[in-house]
Amino acid sequence: MNMYILLMGPPGAGKGTQAAKLVKEYGIPHISTGDMFRAAVKEGTELGKKAKACMDAGQLVPDEITIGIVRERLQKPDCANGFILDGFPRTVEQADALDGILKELSIHLTRAVDISVPSSALIERAVGRRVCKKCGAAYHIRFNPSKVDGVCDECGGETYQRADDSEETMKNRLSVYDAQTKPLISHYQKAGLYSEIDGSQEMSKVFADITSCLGK
Numbered sequence: 079m080n081m082y083i084l085l086m087g088p089p090g091a092g093k094g095t096q097a098a099k100l101v102k103e104y105g106i107p108h109i110s111t112g113d114m115f116r117a118a119v120k121e122g123t124e125l126g127k128k129a130k131a132c133m134d135a136g137q138l139v140p141d142e143i144t145i146g147i148v149r150e151r152l153q154k155p156d157c158a159n160g161f162i163l164d165g166f167p168r169t170v171e172q173a174d175a176l177d178g179i180l181k182e183l184s185i186h187l188t189r190a191v192d193i194s195v196p197s198s199a200l201i202e203r204a205v206g207r208r209v210c211k212k213c214g215a216a217y218h219i220r221f222n223p224s225k226v227d228g229v230c231d232e233c234g235g236e237t238y239q240r241a242d243d244s245e246e247t248m249k250n251r252l253s254v255y256d257a258q259t260k261p262l263i264s265h266y267q268k269a270g271l272y273s274e275i276d277g278s279q280e281m282s283k284v285f286a287d288i289t290s291c292l293g294k
């Protein structure tokens with residue numbers, strides 16, 4: 079059975095962490111709009127220039143840009159047998175656009191999995207996050223440290239702290255989430271696709287809950 083999974087949840091909830099586990103479990107691609115924007119910023123492309131200012135401020139990149147890159151990505155052949163969409167959609171407009179794109183591709187979403195974590199815990203998660211420059215693996219200085227400080231367990235790459243993972247910018251990102259992304263819950267509830275997972279549990283338990291709500 080092909081799996082077409084949406085991972086929703088506020089910044090720092092554990093979407094990227096769980097997506098990496100789902101990739102290993104199901105062998106389907108992980109599509110993260112945040113990772114795509116960070117790659118564009120690093121390459122210094124036009125897209126990267128446009129995205130950088132929004133990301134640094136903790137605001138969303140405009141819908142028309144974001145929808146365009148996702149539309150292109152979902153048409154690639156590796157998405158035909160499933161995907162994990164992480165961090166998209168984040169606005170009602172993006173969710174409506176995604177419905178249209180999937181319809182054109184004759185894809186039916188399997189589930190919209192919302193990783194729910196109280197906002198009081200999210201700032202600590204983001205501020206302590208360290209990410210591998212090379213493969214994108216996420217660590218946490220306290221909750222999930224790499225074996226050697228500053229070095230990725232998976233690939234030996236160097237880990238760094240994202241510029242937007244400051245306490246200050248996180249406050250903006252959380253209020254953007256409340257205002258613009260939370261309304262998507264009812265979008266997916268109405269579609270009968272919504273599952274809320276308790277993301278405050280330890281990572282392996284969160285993963286077990288996700289796979290069980292996917293029916294596997």
Ligand code: ADP
Nearest residue numbers: 089090111112132133137138139144165166168
């Ligand atoms: P997190 O998972 O911690 O929320 P992401 O890596 O998903 O962070 O996103 C980082 C930033 O990239 C966001 O704050 C936003 O500026 C931009 N971004 C990512 N996904 C989207 C999206 N779907 N729509 C608009 N902006 C996005």
Ligand code: ADP
Nearest residue numbers: 090091092093094095203207216217218221281
């Ligand atoms: P998102 O992609 O939703 O922004 P990440 O997967 O990058 O979130 O996780 C944010 C931070 O929280 C990372 O440092 C990660 O190691 C840590 N983290 C993820 N899941 C958990 C968990 N269940 N318990 C504690 N820390 C976690």
Ligand code: ZN
Nearest residue numbers: 210213230233
């Ligand atoms: Zn790595």
